[in-house]
Amino acid sequence: MPDDSGSRRAGVTDANFVIEQNARHVWHPMTDPKASAKEPPLIIAEADGVHIKDIDGNEFLDCAAGLWNVNVGHNRPEIKKAIADQLDKVAYYATFGNTSNPPSISLSARLTEMLAPEGMVRVMFSSGGSDAVETALKLARQFWKLEGRGTKTKIFSLKNGYHGVHFGGMSASGNPLWRLAYEPLLQGFHQVEGPYLYRNPFTDDHEELGELCAQLLAREIENQGAETVAAFIAEPIQGAGGLIVPPPNFWPRLREVCDQYDILFIADEIVTGFGRTGTLFGSRHWGVKPDIMCFAKGINSGYVPLGATAVNARVAAAWERDHPLAAIMHGYTYSGHPVACAAALANLDIVESEDLTGNARKQGAYFLEGLETIRDRFPSVGDVRGCGLMLGIEFVRDKATKEPYPPNDPFCLEVQRVCREQGAMLRIQGNKMIISPPLVFRREHVDTALGAITTALETVDGR
Ligand SMILES: Cc1ncc(COP(=O)(O)O)c(C=O)c1O
Known part of the structure; x- marks a missing residue:
């Protein structure tokens, strides 16, 4: 192994040294280490607004917002100030048991106020999305034990759903790609069909598909026995599983089935x-009030890791009883981290004062129109879809048969590479391109992104 101690001592920070250190020491999430050795990651060293810069000084328009989380854009002075001010006060104090800290309390009040239409009354914080899901699943099981109906333990979810990487969330996630290497999964997790309009064996009618999928859920609950089922979990619009937007009847029908x-x-x-999808919360598209809601990412635009799980009055009421299992034996060292919560408060100020929800709706509609033109023009674009600034392209090898590109086919990565050459950072997942820019995107940014995708397809499509 080459000796790098000399260069480290000399404080060398040149790009090659950093790239070499990365290749030698780092394993990247969701990637075969051999693939990242062959195709080293772009190392992002600076970012401002909707632009990012790699370690070699190349600049890109950030059409991914990191991992669909930097909603207010990079390098916002308001958030940096909130973080710095909080660091001056107290960088960390726990929220376990009988201590707390002011930002976590203020944020819980702010969230319950924002979530008043959904009837949310309590919040439990965590360190990210997977944690927030785990909190929800555990609270759901505990709820039924406190209610005296401890047989209700199973978790139902949708095929193609993504609920993070912990054992609970992974067991609820509906794609074998995320699970196979880590099986066996937890017992009592079951997935049913979701309304994937572009690929389903049932119907081309979206509403009919929504109704059918709701009925399949009901049948499966009956088959297993409702007294064994604790909760149903779903994303209002499926993200990592393929950007699947349900028909308007689907979520209201799911709510009915859960109530039944x-x-x-x-x-x-x-x-x-x-705000990402053009309503403050995705559930509001469908006019549905969930019992439990999980948040992370856009809660503070990723400036500091943070997750949150909110519960409504019915769920919270179970903890008002005296019960031997009423203690919440769950939580993370970083639950309610004061710096993360201070960042969230500043972030939510921006989301509201700049109406980023409205902007996501407006720019998203314009973006989708452009994508539809692209779909009509290129044979490799099977489908384009999305809602607000949560958009995607599904690439196919054959438009007529919808034959997808197989995993690891170089086509999609080639599209991504040419987009980068055009100065646009876009994310590829399997045979899909995920488009999820910061919510501060303007029309000219959308035009630049559409131009880069068009050039990439002009270059790669039909090769
Ligand atoms: C819907 C959904 N749930 C859960 C998660 C997991 O969040 P995290 O990666 O912060 O653990 C994600 C991450 O993308 C997600 O998209």
Whole structure:
């Protein structure tokens, strides 16, 4: 192994040294280490607004907002000031048991106020999305034990759903890609069909598909026995599983099914929360009030890791009873981290004062129109879809048969590479391009992104 101690001692920070250190020491999430050795990651060293710069000084328009989380854009002085001010006061104090800190209390009040239409009354903080889901699943099981109906333990979810990487969330996630290497999964997790309009064996009618999927959920609950089911979890719009927007009837029907069988409805709003889809919360598109809601990402635009799980009055009431299992034996060292919560408060000020929800709706509609033109023009674009600034392209090898590109086919990565050459950072996942820019995107940014995608397809499509 080459000796790098000399260069480290000399404080060398040149790009090659950093790239070499990365290759030698770092394993990257969701990637085969051999793939990142072959195709080293872009190392982002600076960012401002909607632009990012790599370690070699190349600048890109950030059409991914990091991992669909930097909603207010990079390098916002308001958030940096809130973080610095909080660091001057107290960088960390725990919220376990009988201590707390002011920013976590203020943020819980702010969130319950924002979530008043959904009837949320309590918040438990965590360190990210997977944690927030885990909190929701555990609280759902505990709820039924406190209610004296401890047989209700199973968790239902949708195929193609993504609920993070912990054992609970992974067991609820509906794509074998995320699970196979880590099986066996937890017992009592079951996925049913979701309304994936572009690929389903049932119907081309979106509403009919929504109704059918709701009925399939009801049938599966009946088959297993409602007295065994604790909760149903779903994303208002499926993200990582393929940007699947349900028909308007689907969520209201899911709520009805959950009510019919007395099952808690958990909304995983980790991507859809705080404006990304053009409503403040994704559930509001469908006029549905969940029992439990999970948040992360856009809660503070990723400036410091933070997750949150909110529960409504019915759920919270179970903890008012005297019960031997009433203690919440769950929580993280960083639950309610004061710096993360201070960042969130500043972030939510920006989301509201700049109406980023309205901007996501406006720019998203314009973006989708452009994508539809692209779909009509290029044979490799099977489908384009999305809502607000949560958009995607599904690439196919054959438009007529919808044959997808197989995993690891170089086509999609080639599209991504040419987009980068054009100065646009876009994310590829399997045979899909995920488009999720900061919510401060303006029309000219959308035009630049559409131009880069068009050039990439002109270059790669039909090769
Ligand atoms: C819907 C959904 N739930 C949960 C998670 C997990 O969040 P995290 O990566 O912060 O653990 C994600 C991450 O993308 C997500 O999209």
